[in-house]
Amino acid sequence: MRKLLLSITLSLAGWAFAGTQQCDDAFAKPDYVTAYKECLPLARQGDGIAQAIIGYLYDFGQGGVPQDYTQAATWYQLAVQQNVPLALNNMGELYQYGLGVAQSDQKAFELYLKSSAQGNRKGQYLAGYFYEQGRATPQNYTRALELYRKSADQGYAQAQNAMGYMYEFGYGVKSDYTQALSWYRKAADQEYEVGQYNVGYVYRYLMDPPNDQEAFKWFQKSALLGHADAQNELAYMYQYGYGTRQDFQQAIRWYGLAIEQENSAAYNNLGIMYRDGQGVKQDYQEAMRLFQKSADLNSSYGAYNLAYLYYNGLGVKQDYQKALQFFTQSANRNYADAQNYLGIMYQYGYGVKQDPQQALNWYQKAAEQNNKYALYNLAYMYSAGLGTRQDQSKAAQLYERASAAGYPDADAELGYLYLNGQGVTKDEKKAAQLFQKAADAGVVIGQNNLGYMYELGLGGLPRDYAKAVFWYQKAADQNYTLGLSNLGLMYENGSGVPEDPKKAFELYMKAAQQDDSWAQNRVGIMYYKGKGVAKDAKKAEEWLRKAIAQGNTDAQSTLDLLLGDLNAPTPSNTNTNNTSNSTTTVTTNTPVNTNQIKIDILDPKPGATVSENWIFLKVRTSKPMGNMQFRILVNGKEIGTASRAIGIAASSEYELPIPVDTTSSNLNIEVSAYDGQTLMGQSKLSLTNSKGNKNQFTPQGNLYILAVGIDEYKYVSKDRFLKYSVKDATDIVAEMKKQQGIVYNNVYDFSLHNNQATWENIQAAMIRVQKLAKPEDTVIAFFSGHGEQMDGRYYVITYDTDPQYLRRTGLMQDELTEFYAGLQSNTIVILDTCRAGGINGVRAISNPKVDGLVRALETTSNAVPTPPNVKKVIFAATGGESYAYEDPAWGNGAFTKAFLEALRGEKSVQNNAGLISILRLGAYLGDRVQELTGGKQVPNIQLSSSDWVIANPQ
Structure with a gap:
């Protein structure tokens, strides 16, 4: 963002007009009212520096004049002709941001180069920034470093900070935290708050070991100058006592200041204090409010913590649907803990249909970030064959990784695999070591299994009933069913403890009440024999039947032996036919359908x-x-x-x-x-x-079409150019324009094709459409071209996107979801893109992953309030593992081809009034695209639950 400069020093060399000293002095004070009065006559006489100053005053709305970028550009342009550095730099910024002039990176860059050539330090910095980013010029870190250094050597703080950034990340130079710190320090010493924050960051997070005292000092300096991230970091250090004494009140104070600047991390961290009662009275409602604010600002942590409250019912009624929504929001921003929780919810069907493959997918995403919980859960999926083929070797590898990441539960599971030789070479000694490690960490399965090893004398351990009882007791104390059952057996048999049938029965009963069939069988036997409890045949039968219902064959044998064959029907009324020797038995307890429902x-x-x-x-x-x-x-x-x-x-x-x-x-x-x-x-x-007659429809609101079609790209090789994306966009717009005066009052076209479809132009169009569209209107956002995915986020490849620097130059999923959420009108998003490529009619090289964006759009739509009766739908050309295709035979992409067929009169998408229904359209697109591509392309269609009319075929 452009900022108002606090002071500017101008050289008077070459001034030929009277009154220049008064103009210069007033501007330098700064006394902008006097500056305007003194400089305006000089500017009108052609004085370049005075012209630059007048341009500046209009640029920032100073000196009693209104902010007017057009006037600013007019005066700057006059000064540019005289190569005044102030005008060169500021005119360049107007072009860069499209203020008062048509946006043009190329013109901005040319002006920065002219300023730089005069040795102007700001011009050098700005030109260096364009080289670093690859804007209007090929990316060139070497040239960027050269210009940054020239500017930094003249003491320009932003350039010194940029030098630190280049050394920190190793751009154009070997990564060197010491050099980065040195340059950040130069900027910090000039009271540049960003530099001060970066100095603190290096000391806190990049030094080994960290220097929290120094980090605290620099975060404090930056925070005092109003840097929100520094205020958050300072609060965090007060909260946990890093580099200073722990002081909750100071933490709350600084979090509050950062929150005033809408800092998402501060909202989240203060929410944690309220959730846990740190320095404040525990207040789940306030925690929820703060987490919600953080989530609204796209914080993955805030969304995760909000989901956690809903998942566990902390301060709010347990709500798995809400938990799913916010875990998804966090997971889509690649937060591993949230991805792991989504895996749990899909695995067990909490708030969503049980889906082992989705569970596997989310566990995999988190495991790729070495999340120990996800590694453990993913291992279980492979061990049990859930969502994938059973693979004990793969499970063992994942348990190994989870163990190395510090999760002791994995040691217990890995020990079991070694004990039984599943996926690994059988090794009872290794198993015993792993069980011991898990048991010492308090893992209940490890405690039970270690007791088992001592009971049988396995894995090089001596047979030791006393130690077996010790570890079984540890497991039983945690109410673990196997621990209870095993300990009960030790008491029943008097192994390692005095024989005590009553104690054994109590332990068996605790396990039986947890539906352990072995314990249920033992309870049944003890009731029948009167061992450890009063003899009771009825209760014996009850518990034996419970065990039998779970498939316990021992219980069935016991029941047959002790109580007789219970499968034979019991006659309650017998009628003898007097005319025959045969006997007919009539049972009065005829089975009734007890599952009948209303x-x-x-x-x-x-x-x-x-x-x-x-x-x-x-x-x-x-x-x-x-x-x-x-x-x-x-x-x-x-x-x-x-x-x-x-x-x-x-x-x-x-x-x-x-x-x-x-x-x-x-x-x-x-x-x-x-x-x-x-x-x-x-x-x-x-x-x-009471549906009306065919083809009677009153136009409803306006239609705004943002149609982006890109065949050719600045940084994508020509062999991956597309053929029909621009045609896709133009064809859709042409068909929808026919609806003006029929379904819509007016149709407004915001098309961007090829080199028009830059990141900034698309952003500007999205903002404009957001502002124009009213609740009674409809918006169609159509994107045809290449897409890509990185780190769990989907990107539209704009004309000026460099795939090597996707995070910086691509149109992010987050930006699309922000646009989608901000629309207050009926909305149709059409994504005829997938991952980068385009060879042989395939709009992807590797498998497309559009589903992440679809989920993000759908989640955002559900999370952001919209006016009543406003509906939003998402049509993605591909989903899951399918590709997007185009073909000369269609003259379009497959998805757009099907969409155009619908608009041009396909009967199956029309309702009884002959109008195109959105629900029918969705059904048609899903089937027709697969038909066109022979099943190779499978769309992802997300519809609202209400039907509505979008077109009247002509």
């Missing part, structure tokens, strides 16, 4: 009138069913539909989308629920259908 239709109400193309039927079942399937009849015709569980209890309330494909005025709906082939319940509903 279905209540909550919405719409009976007799209601509907006019939409879809009805969203909400039903409630009287009790949860795990494999619920619905069959729907409308006027006797079966309708294929997919149910969606809603509400906190995904077990009892469902939403059933039903297409209304009939012109009949009466709708008789019958809902039947099945568990497999078994009918569980039915309900009926009659409605009135």
